[in-house]
Amino acid sequence: MSDDHVYMTLAEGHEDDTRWAYGTGFEDPLHGVDTAVPDDVDAGELASLCVTLADDALVCAQRLAEWTTRAPELEEEVALANIGLDLLGQARLLYSRAGQADGTGRDEDAFAYFRDAGDFRNVRLAELPNGDFAFSIVRLLVLASWRLAHFERLTAHRDPVLAAIAAKGVKELTYHRQYAAEWAVRLGDGTEESHGRMRRAQEQVAPYLGELFTAYDVRDEVVTVLRQVTEAAGLPMPVYRPLPGSGRTGEHTEHLAPLLAELQGVARAHPEGTW
Amino acid sequence: MVTALLDERRARRIAEQVPDPELPMLTLADLGVLREVSLAPDGTVVASLTPTYSGCPAMAEMRAGVAARLREAGYERVEIRTVLDPPWSSDWITADGRRKLAEHGIAPPGAAPARAAGPVPLVLSPTRRSVPCPRCGHPDTEETSRFGATSCKSLWRCLACREPFEYVKEI
Numbered sequence: 001m002s003d004d005h006v007y008m009t010l011a012e013g014h015e016d017d018t019r020w021a022y023g024t025g026f027e028d029p030l031h032g033v034d035t036a037v038p039d040d041v042d043a044g045e046l047a048s049l050c051v052t053l054a055d056d057a058l059v060c061a062q063r064l065a066e067w068t069t070r071a072p073e074l075e076e077e078v079a080l081a082n083i084g085l086d087l088l089g090q091a092r093l094l095y096s097r098a099g100q101a102d103g104t105g106r107d108e109d110a111f112a113y114f115r116d117a118g119d120f121r122n123v124r125l126a127e128l129p130n131g132d133f134a135f136s137i138v139r140l141l142v143l144a145s146w147r148l149a150h151f152e153r154l155t156a157h158r159d160p161v162l163a164a165i166a167a168k169g170v171k172e173l174t175y176h177r178q179y180a181a182e183w184a185v186r187l188g189d190g191t192e193e194s195h196g197r198m199r200r201a202q203e204q205v206a207p208y209l210g211e212l213f214t215a216y217d218v219r220d221e222v223v224t225v226l227r228q229v230t231e232a233a234g235l236p237m238p239v240y241r242p243l244p245g246s247g248r249t250g251e252h253t254e255h256l257a258p259l260l261a262e263l264q265g266v267a268r269a270h271p272e273g274t275w
Numbered sequence: 276m277v278t279a280l281l282d283e284r285r286a287r288r289i290a291e292q293v294p295d296p297e298l299p300m301l302t303l304a305d306l307g308v309l310r311e312v313s314l315a316p317d318g319t320v321v322a323s324l325t326p327t328y329s330g331c332p333a334m335a336e337m338r339a340g341v342a343a344r345l346r347e348a349g350y351e352r353v354e355i356r357t358v359l360d361p362p363w364s365s366d367w368i369t370a371d372g373r374r375k376l377a378e379h380g381i382a383p384p385g386a387a388p389a390r391a392a393g394p395v396p397l398v399l400s401p402t403r404r405s406v407p408c409p410r411c412g413h414p415d416t417e418e419t420s421r422f423g424a425t426s427c428k429s430l431w432r433c434l435a436c437r438e439p440f441e442y443v444k445e446i
Contacts, residue, residue, distance in 0.1 A: 031338070032323075032356030075430075079422040086426065089330025093359075148395055164359035168329050171362060171446050174395050179421065181397055221394050232399050 028107060029089070030096040033161060037101050041159045047102035048121070050162065051111065052248065053147075054094035055122035057087040058112055059256070060143055062263055063130055072133055079179055083140070086172040093165045101159075113267035117257045124247040125208035127256040134187055134197035138205050141180035142212070145225045148173035149218035181229045188233025198235055206238035211246045279314055286320045287312040289348045293340045296333040297425050300379045303337060307367025310358050319352040320345050327363045328426040328446075365427070365445050382409045382431065382442040408433035409440050418442075 037043045064084030071077035092108050099106035126143060130136050151173055154166035187194040213219040230237050245251035267273075290312045291304035303309040303324070311323040322341050326334045338355045345353045365384040368376075373383035385404070407414050413435035420430040421444075428441045 029334070030357060030359075032354065033359060075420040075422070078420060078424075082422040082426055085330035085332070086328060087330070089326075089328060093329060152393070152395055160360065164362070165329070168326075168359060168362040170390075170395065172329060175421070177397060181399060185399060225397050228397055228399070 028096055029092045030100070030161070035100045035161070038158055038160070043101045043103065046159050046162065047098045050094040050098035050101065052121040053150075054091040054098065054111065055120045056126050056143070056147065057091040057094070058263075059120070059122045059126040059259065060140075061085070061087040061091065062259055063126065063128075063136075064140075066130055067136065076133075080136075083176050083179065086169075086176065090165065090169050090172070094162075097159075097161050097165065100161075109267065113264045114271075117252050117260055118250045120247070120252065120256060120260070121250065122247050122256075123208065123211045124243075124245075124251075124253050124256075125205065125211065127247070127253060127259055128204075128208070129255055131201070131204070132197055134194065135201040135204060137180050137183045137187065138198065138201040141177065141184050141229060142205055142209065142222075142226070144173055144177040144180055145222045146212045146218065148177050149221045149225075153218065177225070181225075184229050184235075185233045188230070188235040195234070198233065202235065202238040206240050207243040209238070209240050210242040211248060214246065214248065283312070283314040286314060286322075286345060286348070286350060289344055290320075290322050290341050293337070293344050296336045296340070298376070298381070298427075300375045301368075301372050303341065305369050305372030305375060307369065307372070308337065308363060309341070315354075317352070318350075319354050320350045321354045321356060323356045323358045325358045325363050331426065363446075365443060368443070376443060377409045380409050380438075380440055381428070382406050382440060384443045384445045387445045406431060406442055408436060408438065410438050411436040416440075 037046060061084040064080045064087070067080040068077055071080060091112070095106075095108040095111040098111065099108070123143075125139055128135075128139070148170065151166040151169045155163050155170060157163040157166065184198065188198045189195070212222070227237055229235075247256075290309055291302055293303050293309075295301045295303060295306050295308075298306065306327070308325050308327060309322065310325050311321075313321050315321055322345070324334070324337055324341065334357075338357075342353045342355055364387045366387045368383065376383045385406075404418075405414055406416050406418075408416050411433060413433055415434040416431050417434060418429060418431050419439070423430045423441055427443055427446070429444050430439065431442045432439045
């Protein structure tokens with residue numbers, strides 16, 4: 001038994017055992033998947049599409065995780081953490097695909113831990129602080145509705161790996177959207193206080209809606225869903241007043257860098273570390 | 276040739292018996308995540324697994340478990356492949372798996388919702404699902420939380436025997 005390092009002592013005899021690995025050095029989530037990019041797919045475009053979708057998911061997952069120990073009820077904490085875990089899983093698959101497609105062979109850790117805020121392509125809506133529960137619900141409703149509509153179309157993508165990641169994601173995003181929509185109706189159609197908070201949340205989210213609809217044309221579909229929810233909730237459709245700039249081109253709010261500092265701190269302090 | 280076939284069948288049986296890390300009463304075959312086991316001409320056992328959910332943290336352990344059991348059984352070269360397409364469905368849980376879940380107080384899933392092509396509709400009216408209590412069999416139960424300790428389960432309680440129970444969600 002080696003006594004010089006606690007980790008070494010603990011790990012002794014468990015070298016092949018991944019059961020308590022939390023941190024960097026994960027096994028590639030696309031391990032053993034056929035990684036070839038089809039000839040008729042532009043590999044560079046595929047890679048940036050994957051990074052964009054992964055960044056939305058990673059940043060959103062991080063914000064959802066922040067609700068842990070802070071949600072109004074234990075059940076909601078479990079729900080938000082579960083949704084965040086699904087999104088984290090989608091991000092891992094998409095980062096791995098991006099690293100294969102762009103020819104660099106970068107792994108998921110390289111994308112998640114070793115890029116700065118300006119390199120991230122997530123929409124700014126994903127990085128805004130959690131605010132109150134109403135804000136988080138309105139944000140989740142918008143992001144899940146957009147992502148579900150977009151993933152549903154991606155199931156027909158010519159890249160079979162992205163299409164398969166999307167098909168899996170559609171099942172998960174369906175219940176993410178369902179969760180947010182049901183809470184939106186409950187709060188919007190609830191007390192004066194909850195209704196007022198939902199109105200305020202809608203106003204806070206509205207300026208960021210346009211960013212979602214520039215690159216991919218699922219706007220009508222998403223608006224139809226949001227209208228369905230707001231009508232059932234007795235809420236108005238938010239008035240859209242776009243802000244200049246876009247997270248899609250790397251222009252972020254001041255909130256992304258601190259989020260990443262927390263997310264990336266340990267990996268950057270020990271860049272070669274695996275555990 | 277016959278030996279190879281027997282060998283392949285044996286490898287499959289070994290891989291099929293690996294327990295799921297989160298639902299250990301089920302084998303990976305019961306859960307429907309072990310998609311294929313084959314023996315390559317060079318003697319490599321190729322086992323294909325599919326994740327239940329994108330974020331399933333048990334995936335790495337499943338891979339390690341299958342590889343370890345096959346190596347213990349004398350297969351020196353083992354390759355584990357991840358299959359994403361088609362995505363896992365709770366419909367793939369075998370009849371045996373459903374029986375074992377119920378025996379352990381976990382209600383097995385009903386049929387997964389069929390999905391037409393095109394935009395996924397949002398249904399806001401409450402959907403009544405009838406989930407009989409896995410302990411007393413009473414049909415009068417209610418959902419307490421759509422989300423539970425793992426992605427695949429929700430929390431319910433029986434209004435007759437008052438016992439809480441878990442329910443594997445349809446997906």
